Amino acid sequence: AQSVTQPDIHITVSEGASLELRCNYSYGATPYLFWYVQSPGQGLQLLLKYFSGDTLVQGIKGFEAEFKRSQSSFNLRKPSVHWSDAAEYFCAVGLSGGGADGLTFGKGTHLIIQP
Amino acid sequence: GAGVSQSPSNKVTEKGKDVELRCDPISGHTALYWYRQSLGQGLEFLIYFQGNSAPDKSGLPSDRFSAERTGGSVSTLTIQRTQQEDSAVYLCASSLMAGNGYTFGSGTRLTVV
Numbered sequence: 271a272q273s274v275t276q277p278d279i280h281i282t283v284s285e286g287a288s289l290e291l292r293c294n295y296s297y298g299a300t301p302y303l304f305w306y307v308q309s310p311g312q313g314l315q316l317l318l319k320y321f322s323g324d325t326l327v328q329g330i331k332g333f334e335a336e337f338k339r340s341q342s343s344f345n346l347r348k349p350s351v352h353w354s355d356a357a358e359y360f361c362a363v364g365l366s367g368g369g370a371d372g373l374t375f376g377k378g379t380h381l382i383i384q385p
Numbered sequence: 386g387a388g389v390s391q392s393p394s395n396k397v398t399e400k401g402k403d404v405e406l407r408c409d410p411i412s413g414h415t416a417l418y419w420y421r422q423s424l425g426q427g428l429e430f431l432i433y434f435q436g437n438s439a440p441d442k443s444g445l446p447s448d449r450f451s452a453e454r455t456g457g458s459v460s461t462l463t464i465q466r467t468q469q470e471d472s473a474v475y476l477c478a479s480s481l482m483a484g485n486g487y488t489f490g491s492g493t494r495l496t497v498v
Contacts, residue, residue, distance in 0.1 A: 315489070360428065372431075374430070375427055376427070
């Protein structure tokens with residue numbers, strides 16, 4: 271069965287500093303990969319997705335992620351965080367991009383921004 | 386509509402009662418999904434609709450859970466004889482086609498007392 275691991279439950283970063291959130295997956299093949307962000311009391315918003323092609327993908331809000339097949343990783347990065355980036359971040363994988371089998375989500379990483 | 390709309394946003398119910406949760410997807414989105422988010426389990430996939438059809442209902446936690454979608458649009462998730470372990474946020478999402486990345490609603494927070 272597929273699984274997604276987000277090793278960091280909480281991360282604290284100073285405003286203006288760079289950010290990297292880790293995601294590792296276990297899957298039989300290269301899955302579709304996603305990062306979502308959830309602000310308190312809100313649903314999840316899609317930041318970016320990877321299906322194939324260029325392994326460095328750009329998303330909204332200045333985020334990017336890099337797919338590394340050899341490491342089964344899909345880490346999320348941002349060069350300079352803003353206080354508004356404080357939220358819960360979820361990595362997700364799916365065989366068909368989340369169709370009949372749905373997506374498997376990691377447990378999430380809670381991002382705290384220090385002033 | 387502009388986004389995925391879920392109602393009610395909050396629901397408190399007594400143990401043993403039935404509840405109905407509603408999801409109104411983005412107009413034209415043929416794929417619709419239900420997920421459950423709870424502290425202990427994280428995000429769990431419950432069911433997927435393509436049009437009005439749900440090809441696989443095995444993700445539903447128990448036979449107390451059922452879901453339907455009518456007219457290729459609105460979906461309802463029904464929980465019968467609610468239990469305290471059903472307390473969670475129920476999220477609905479839709480997409481233009483499967484695999485395209487979802488748009489989520491804000492969820493229904495269900496509390497069973």
